[in-house]
Amino acid sequence: MTDDARSTRGTQDTQDAQNTQDTENTRGAQDAQDAPSPSRRLLLGWGGAGLALGAVAAGGAVAAVRDGDSTAPAADSGAAVPFHGTHQAGIATAVQDRLHFAAFDVTTGDRAELARLLKDWTRAAERMTAGHAVGEGAYGGLPEAPPDDTGEALGLKPSRLTLTIGFGPSLFAEDRFGLAERRPAALVELPKFPGDNLDPARGGGDLCVQACADDPQVAVHAIRNLARIGFGKVAVRWSQLGFGKTSSTTPHAQTPRNLFGFKDGTSNVDGTDTAALDEHVWVPEKTGPAWLAGGSYLVARRISMRIESWDRTSLQEQEDVFGRDKGEGAAVGRAREHDKPNLKAMLPTSHVRLAHPDSHHGVRMLRRGYSFTDGTDGLGRLDAGLFFLAYQRDVRDAFIPVQRSLARSDALNEYIQHVGSAVFAIPPGVRDKDDWWGRALIS
Amino acid sequence: MRPVRLSVVTAATAVAALTAVTGCAEKSDAKAGDGAVQVTAKDDACELSRNEFPAGHVELAVENKGSKVTEVYVLFPDDRIVTERENIGPGTKATVTAEVKAGSYEIVCKPGMKGDGIRQKVTVTGGTAVKRSPEMDAAVAGYRKYVQAQADETLPKVKVFTDAVRAGDLEAAKKAYAPSRIGWERTEPVAESFGDIDPKVDVRADGLESGQEWTGWHRLEKALWADKKLGPETTALADTLDKDLADWQKRVGKAEITPTSMANGAKELLDEVAAGKVTGEEERYSHTDLVDFKANVEGAQQSYELLKPVASKNDPALVTELDKQFSALSALLDKYRDAPDSYEFTSYEKVGKAQRKELSDGVNALAEPLSKLAAAVVK
Numbered sequence: 146m147t148d149d150a151r152s153t154r155g156t157q158d159t160q161d162a163q164n165t166q167d168t169e170n171t172r173g174a175q176d177a178q179d180a181p182s183p184s185r186r187l188l189l190g191w192g193g194a195g196l197a198l199g200a201v202a203a204g205g206a207v208a209a210v211r212d213g214d215s216t217a218p219a220a221d222s223g224a225a226v227p228f229h230g231t232h233q234a235g236i237a238t239a240v241q242d243r244l245h246f247a248a249f250d251v252t253t254g255d256r257a258e259l260a261r262l263l264k265d266w267t268r269a270a271e272r273m274t275a276g277h278a279v280g281e282g283a284y285g286g287l288p289e290a291p292p293d294d295t296g297e298a299l300g301l302k303p304s305r306l307t308l309t310i311g312f313g314p315s316l317f318a319e320d321r322f323g324l325a326e327r328r329p330a331a332l333v334e335l336p337k338f339p340g341d342n343l344d345p346a347r348g349g350g351d352l353c354v355q356a357c358a359d360d361p362q363v364a365v366h367a368i369r370n371l372a373r374i375g376f377g378k379v380a381v382r383w384s385q386l387g388f389g390k391t392s393s394t395t396p397h398a399q400t401p402r403n404l405f406g407f408k409d410g411t412s413n414v415d416g417t418d419t420a421a422l423d424e425h426v427w428v429p430e431k432t433g434p435a436w437l438a439g440g441s442y443l444v445a446r447r448i449s450m451r452i453e454s455w456d457r458t459s460l461q462e463q464e465d466v467f468g469r470d471k472g473e474g475a476a477v478g479r480a481r482e483h484d485k486p487n488l489k490a491m492l493p494t495s496h497v498r499l500a501h502p503d504s505h506h507g508v509r510m511l512r513r514g515y516s517f518t519d520g521t522d523g524l525g526r527l528d529a530g531l532f533f534l535a536y537q538r539d540v541r542d543a544f545i546p547v548q549r550s551l552a553r554s555d556a557l558n559e560y561i562q563h564v565g566s567a568v569f570a571i572p573p574g575v576r577d578k579d580d581w582w583g584r585a586l587i588s
Numbered sequence: 589m590r591p592v593r594l595s596v597v598t599a600a601t602a603v604a605a606l607t608a609v610t611g612c613a614e615k616s617d618a619k620a621g622d623g624a625v626q627v628t629a630k631d632d633a634c635e636l637s638r639n640e641f642p643a644g645h646v647e648l649a650v651e652n653k654g655s656k657v658t659e660v661y662v663l664f665p666d667d668r669i670v671t672e673r674e675n676i677g678p679g680t681k682a683t684v685t686a687e688v689k690a691g692s693y694e695i696v697c698k699p700g701m702k703g704d705g706i707r708q709k710v711t712v713t714g715g716t717a718v719k720r721s722p723e724m725d726a727a728v729a730g731y732r733k734y735v736q737a738q739a740d741e742t743l744p745k746v747k748v749f750t751d752a753v754r755a756g757d758l759e760a761a762k763k764a765y766a767p768s769r770i771g772w773e774r775t776e777p778v779a780e781s782f783g784d785i786d787p788k789v790d791v792r793a794d795g796l797e798s799g800q801e802w803t804g805w806h807r808l809e810k811a812l813w814a815d816k817k818l819g820p821e822t823t824a825l826a827d828t829l830d831k832d833l834a835d836w837q838k839r840v841g842k843a844e845i846t847p848t849s850m851a852n853g854a855k856e857l858l859d860e861v862a863a864g865k866v867t868g869e870e871e872r873y874s875h876t877d878l879v880d881f882k883a884n885v886e887g888a889q890q891s892y893e894l895l896k897p898v899a900s901k902n903d904p905a906l907v908t909e910l911d912k913q914f915s916a917l918s919a920l921l922d923k924y925r926d927a928p929d930s931y932e933f934t935s936y937e938k939v940g941k942a943q944r945k946e947l948s949d950g951v952n953a954l955a956e957p958l959s960k961l962a963a964a965v966v967k
Contacts, residue, residue: 252949289848290963346941377913377953380945 223302223359228274230574231439232427235307236511236536237416239395241357244387244515245364246445246532247372248313248350248567249379256322260587262378266310266354266371267581273367276303279374295373297366304360308367310582311353311443311569327586329434331442331539332570338552340562347447347565350382355443355534357513361388383565385447387515387532394513400474400482404450404516404529405560407467408474411482414511425509425543426536436585439573441536444510444544447517447565450530455560466556468495494556500547508543510535530561540568624649624683627695629658629676634697634706643714648684652676654699661696661705662686665720666728669842674701690715724847724965727894731850732841734890735775739837742771746833750826753808756818765812766876767931769805772833773880774887776860777853778843779836788832792870803828806873813873851895851962854888858955861885866948868936878924878933881947885921888958889914895965903964906957913954920950 226234251259269279280293315321317328337343354371358364365386372381391403392410395417400408414421423429430438455463464470468477468491476486476497491498502509513536518529537543552558572583624647626637631654650660650673657677662670662684670693671686690712698705749768752760772779772790780786787795789804796802803825811822864870865881892899892910900907924939926932939947 250949252953287963287967289851289966291959373956376956377909380949380952 223276223304225275225303226305226307228271228308228575229577229580231576233307233309233440233571233574234274235309235355235357236426236441236513236571237394237422238305238307238357239398239416240390240393240513241305241307241364242359242388242390243357243361243364244390244532244534245356245361245368245384246387246534247354247356247368247384248348248382248445249352249354249372249375250382251316251322251351251378252380253378254321256587258378259322260583262375263310263583263587264581265374267575269370269374270308270367270582271575271578273298273370274303274306274308276301276306279370295366295370297369298363301360301363304358304363306356306358306363306367308371309355309357309571311355311571312583312586313350313352313567313569315349316351322587324586327434327436329428329437329570331428331432331541332568333541333545335444335540335545335566335568336549338548338563340552340558341566342562342564343566344564347383348567350567350569352379353443353445353567353569361386385445385517385532385565386519387517389516391514391516391531392512394511396483403531404452404518405455405463405467406471407463407469408482409514410512411474414509416511421509422511425538426511428538432538437570437572441538441571442540443569443571444533444535444537444540445565445567445569446533446563448531448533449528449562449564451560451562452527452529458560465492466494466496466560468492468497492556494554496551496555496557499550499555504550505543505547508537508547510537510543510547512536530564536571623647625695627651627660627697628653629660629697629699630654631656631699632706634695634708636695636708636710638710639708640711640713643688643690643712646686646688646712648695650676650682650684652678652680652682654678656699657701659696659698659701659705660684661694661698662688663694663696664725665692665694665722666725666845667732668728668845688712691720721898723898727847727850727898728845730894731891732843732845734894735778735843735845736841738771738775738887739833739840742768743833743837745771746830749808750830753812753818753826754823758812758816758818761808761818762812762874765805765809765874766871766879769880770883770931772836773860773883774890775840776884776887777849777856778840778845781843781849782836782839785832785836785839789829789836792872804832805829809871809873847895847898847965848962850891851965854891854961855955855958857884857888858951858958862948862951862955866944866951868939868944871936875935875937876933877936878921878939879931882921882925882931882933885914885917885954892958892961895961899961899964902967903960906960906964909957910954910961913950913957917950917954920947 226238228234253259253262272279278294278296278299283292283294283296283299286292312332314328314332314334317324317332319325354368356364356367358367368384372379389404390401392413393400394413394415396411396413396415400411403409414425416422426441428437428440428442432438458466460471464477468486469475470477473480474482475484476491477495478487478490479485486497486501488498488501488503498504512534514531514533516529517532518527520528522528535544572586575582625641627648627650628635629650629652648660648662652658655678657675659672659674660676660682661672664670670688671684673682673684676682693710693712695708695710696705745764746768749761749764752764776786776790779790787800790806791800791802791804792806793802793810808822808825808829811817811825861881861884865877865884868875868877870880871877892914896907921933922928924934
C-alpha cells in the first residue's frame with residue numbers, strides 16, 4: 146500500500162497554509178505536544194534558519210548542540226522536538242528525513258525490571274531528543290569505565306529527533322507480565338494476506354522504538370544507545386533503516402516520491418489537523434483501555450520492491466498501476482496532484498483506487514513510511530523497498546480491510562512483496578519528568 | 589587470537605618499576621657478597637639470615653641443604669615474581685640478585701619445584717613504599733594461581749593431543765583437540781599479553797600476516813577435519829605446539845596482572861565469544877566452538893569472583909546483575925552440554941540461527957555489565 150489521492154483541500158487552501166506555515170506548524174505542534182514553543186518573532190529572529198525551520202519543523206522549540214553536557218542551547222534549523230506531551234512525538238510531527246526503527250524482544254521475565262528499563266529509556270529519550278548525550282556523557286568520566294554515551298552524535302544538532310515507543314501483542318501474552326487483561330481488543334495479530342512472504346526474523350516484537358531525525362546519525366545513535374541500556378532486559382529482534390520519507394504529514398509541503406518514482410502521501414492525514422487526528426489516529430478515552438487513551442496503533446510492513454522489473458515497465462503501465470501520472474502526481478483525468486480523484490476513471494486494479502478512503506468508508510491512516518535500501522540481494526539487484534509505517538485508531542477498521550483489498554487486487558502486487566510485518570499499540574505521550582513510557586500500562 | 593592486549597601490558601607500570609637479574613647457579617664453594625641475605629633451603633624449611641633489608645640492590649645467597657631440587661622466588665604481595673632461580677640441586681649454591689623498592693615481599697623456597705612453597709615475609713625499608721590494598725593483592729594472587737594452574741593442567745592434555753597427532757591416530761587426535769584448548773581459552777588475555785605466543789599457537793588462517801608460517805592448534809584442526817591427513821608435517825607442527833605451550837607455561841607466572849587488567853580481561857573473554865565463537869569462526873573445521881565458549885565464560889567468571897569482594901563494596905547493584913547474567917549464560921550453555929560437568933558440547937554446526945541469536949543475546953546481556961567491572965574495582 147502506498148497512497149491514495151483524496152484531496153480535501155483546494156489549491157487556495159494550500160496557498161493559505163504556506164503563507165502561515167511558521168505559526169501554523171508551531172501552534173499545531175504545541176497543541177499536540179502540550180509544550181512551550183518559541184514565538185514567531187523568535188523564529189524569525191533566527192534569520193535564514195527561521196524559514197527553513199518553519200518549513201520542516203512542526204514542534205520546533207528549543208535547539209541545542211550535542212556536546213556531552215546539558216548546557217549548550219543553540220538556535221538553528223536542527224531544532225529539538227519537545228518530548229513531553231499528550232501524544233507521543235513522532236506521529237503527528239512533520240515527517241523527518243531519516244528513520245531507524247527497532248523491534249525488541251523482552252528477555253527478562255520480571256515486570257519490575259521491565260518497568261525500570263522503560264523508566265531508564267524514557268530518561269535517555271528525554272536527553273537525546275533535546276540534543277544531549279545520555280547519562281554522564283561520552284567523555285570525561287572514569288577512564289576505566291566505558292562512557293555512558295557512545296559519542297557519535299556529539300556536535301550534531303538535535304535534528305528533530307523523535308522517539309516513539311510501542312507495545313506488541315506478545316507483550317500481553319498469558320504467563321508473561323500479567324498484562325493479558327490489559328491487552329486492547331484492537332491489538333490483534335494481523336491476518337495472513339495473500340502474497341505475504343513474511344520472514345519471522347523481520348517481524349513481530351514485544352516492543353518497538355521508532356527513531357526519526359533529519360540526520361541519520363542522530364537516529365542511529367538513539368537506537369544504539371537505547372539497545373545498549375536494554376542489554377540483559379531486552380534484545381534487538383530486528384531493525385530497519387529508512388533513508389527517504391515516502392509520506393508527508395504537512396500536505397502543503399512538497400509530496401515525496403517512493404522508489405517507484407511516484408508521489409506518495411498526497412492526502413495523508415495532516416499532522417496539524419486535530420479533528421482528523423482525533424477521528425483517525427488517536428485512541429479516544431471512551432474506546433479504552435484507559436492506559437491507551439491518547440495513544441494509537443502502528444502497523445509496520447517491510448515491502449520489498451522488484452525495482453529492476455518496475456524500471457523496465459512502460460510509463461503507461463506504471464501510471465495505470467498507480468492511477469496517477471508520474472510527473473505531477475495527478476489522479477487519472479485530473480490536472481493537479483491535489484485535485485479530487487475520480488476513482489471510477491481508474492482501472493479497478495489501480496493502487497490509488499483500491500487504497501482510497503472512499504473505497505473504505507472514509508477510513509484513513511497517518512502514514513510516515515520510508516524508503517529503504519539494504520544494499521543488493523546477492524543477485525545483482527537492489528534489496529530495496531518501502532518500510533511502511535501507518536498510525537491508526539483501530540487496525541481492524543483501517544489497515545486490515547484496506548490491505549485485504551490491496552492484497553487481493555492491486556496491480557502493484559506484481560512489483561512488490563510484503564516480507565516483514567509487525568503491529569504495536571502506541572501508548573500516549575509522556576506527560577512530564579516524573580512520567581515514563583508505559584507507566585499507565587505497567588505500574 | 590587477537591593482537592597484543594594493551595590492557596594487560598600497560599598495567600605493568602602500575603605495580604612497580606623494577607628490574608630483576610637472575611644470578612647463575614654456582615658450585616658450592618662460590619662466595620656471595622658480604623651484604624647478601626643468606627637463604628638456607630631445606631626440604632621442610634626456608635631459613636633467612638634477615639627478614640629486613642634496605643631498598644636497592646639485593647643479593648640472595650642460596651644454599652640447598654635439602655634432598656630435593658628446589659627453586660627460590662622473590663614475590664610481590666600479589667605473587668608476581670620479582671625474580672626467581674630454578675633447578676637448584678641438593679648441596680649446591682646459587683646467587684639471586686634484584687633491584688627492589690621499599691615494601692613487603694615474600695621469599696619462597698619450593699622443594700621439589702612444586703606447590704605454593706615455603707614462604708617467608710620480608711620487608712624492604714627506605715624510600716616510599718608503594719601503597720597496596722590487601723584485598724586487591726589477594727584477588728591478583730588468586731588469579732595468578734589460577735592462570736598458572738590452567739597452564740600446568742593444560743600441558744598434559746596438549747600432550748595427549750600431540751601424541752595422537754604424532755601417532756597418526758586421526759580419531760584420537762580429534763577427540764583430544766577441544767579438551768587441549770580449555771585452559772588456554774580460560775586465560776587467553778594473559779597469554780595474549782606476551783604478544784609472541786598467541787600468534788604461534790592460536791592463529792587462524794585469516795589472521796596470518798603475509799610471510800607468517802601457520803602453526804598451532806587451528807593448523808592441526810584443519811589437518812584433522814578438512815584435510816583428514818596426518819604425516820611428517822603434522823608431527824612437526826605437534827612438536828612446535830608442545831614447545832610453544834611449554835614456553836607459555838613457563839612465562840605465565842610473570843605476566844603483569846592488576847585488578848584492572850583482570851576485569852578488562854574478563855570483558856575481553858566475552859569479546860572473544862562475541863567475535864569468534866557465536867559466529868562459529870573460531871572452530872570452523874571442528875565446530876567445537878561451544879567448548880571454547882564455555883571456557884571463555886569460565887575464565888571471565890573466575891576473574892569476576894576474585895574481584896567480587898572489592899566490587900560488591902563499590903557497586904552492589906552491578907554484582908547482583910553480574911551474578912544473575914553469569915548464571916543465566918551458564919544455564920543457556922548447559923542446554924548444549926552432554927552432561928553436567930562434561931566438556932562435550934553440541935557441534936556448532938547443529939546450532940540453528942535462532943539458537944545462535946539466543947546465545948548472542950546472552951553474551952550481550954553479560955558483556956554489557958561486565959564492561960563496568962573495572963570501574964567498580966578502582967573507584
